[in-house]
Amino acid sequence: MTTLPQAQAFPIQLPEVYPADQIPWDTIPSPAFVLDExxxxRNLSLISQVQDLSGAQIIVAFKGFSMFSAFPWLREYGISGATASSLNEALLAKQELRGEVHVYAPAYSDAEFPQLMELADHLSFNSFSQWERFKPQVMAARAAGKQVGIGIRINPEYAEVETDLYNPAGPFSRxxxxxxxxxxxxxxxxxxxHFHTLCEKDADTLERTLEVVERNFGEFLPQMQWxxxxxxxxxTREGYDTDRLIRVVxxxxxxxxxxxxxxxxxAFGWGTGWLVSSVLDVVENGKQIALLDVSVSAHMPDVLEMPYxxxxxxxxxxxxxAHDYLLGGTTCLAGDVIDEYSFDHALTVGERVVFDDMIHYTMVKTTFFNGVKHPDIGIWHQKGEYQIVREFGYDQFRAKLS
Ligand SMILES: Cc1ncc(COP(=O)(O)O)c(C=O)c1O
Incomplete structure (x- = not known):
């Protein structure tokens, strides 16, 4: 493919962030997911500069980040839409982000499709059979004046994803x-x-993927609008080559x-906050084990899934x-253990243990397994104040059951 000269650089200016060691962790009620404004x-500033310099529209994938109390900031930085993978996410996009609604899901149901059509500005199908099934509804809506972009998700059969769980282009992928x-x-x-084959990748992977897309699907690109x-x-990961992304786009x-x-x-939620926990007990069984008021399986499932x-x-x-501890959670799952860590002092009951980078793919995936206390959702504001935006109790736990 044709890329602009390698030398072309696009400097990006980023604002300073609040020093984590100046946050009085002990004053934050535990457990809590704490987003740092x-x-x-900083992430939004980078994303919006990339958006302006590349000319791409950058929308937020709700599956990874849908903390709607932060959406006013997304709007402030020119994030004009979201991609929803379900009717619920599409409703959230419409009601809370109030921008363009892009929808893609591996399959749509007859029951939900009409409402999805009403909400969607862009809707991508995962297969031609689904497109054929719902095309009459799309065409009828368009004839009635609805503007909706229709896409087909392609599988380029090329991915540089090491973990099978996250590889959409692997053998027998659906x-x-x-x-x-x-x-x-x-x-x-x-x-x-539409294609999606990257997972936490840099722009060189995108460039190689596009070569495959062009080779296999290039003949159809002239008839596409997007x-x-x-x-x-x-x-937003340190070291990501934004110049290259901008050139490639x-x-x-x-x-x-x-x-x-x-x-x-x-990329939106990367490095933007923490999961604050506290020590409930310390026991000994061949190793020192600290029991925390959070759970790896209920509150940070990617640690088990990825794993990391x-x-x-x-x-x-x-x-x-000096002091080693296995850090474990409060559910009765034997494997609810995060890993072994060391500290420069002996842990005591009540003290805070703060997990880093716990905003993306956490709140969207948590469960009430064992009925354990669900962490609050809070914001550490840049003026140095903490705000609890959501607390969870028995009502939320009960509402998921019947
Ligand atoms: C279709 C699609 N789009 C976007 C995303 C967001 O990817 P990420 O959070 O890795 O940027 C995903 C993640 O699974 C996806 O499946």
């Missing part, structure tokens, strides 16, 4: 249409293509004369500092 603003299943004769009424590059563009837009949409989730080891403020790996 200054860190979110996500997107492969080239051999692509039905050009059914493209009437379709104005966009291409959605999905999510997984971790542009600009070149693609110019070459194919299409609008480009990016729909990251993680979250950072804890002020702690090191086992053996690095």
């Amino acid at each position: 200054s860190r979110l603003r 996500l997107g249409v492969t080239r051999s299943n692509f039905r050009p004769e059914l493209l009437d009424g379709v104005d966009g293509l 291409v959605n590059f999905g999510g997984g563009h971790l542009m 600009r070149a693609f837009r110019e070459k194919w004369q299409v609008e480009v949409i990016l729909e990251p989730g993680s 080891r979250p950072n804890v403020l002020g702690a090191g790996r086992a053996g690095e500092l």
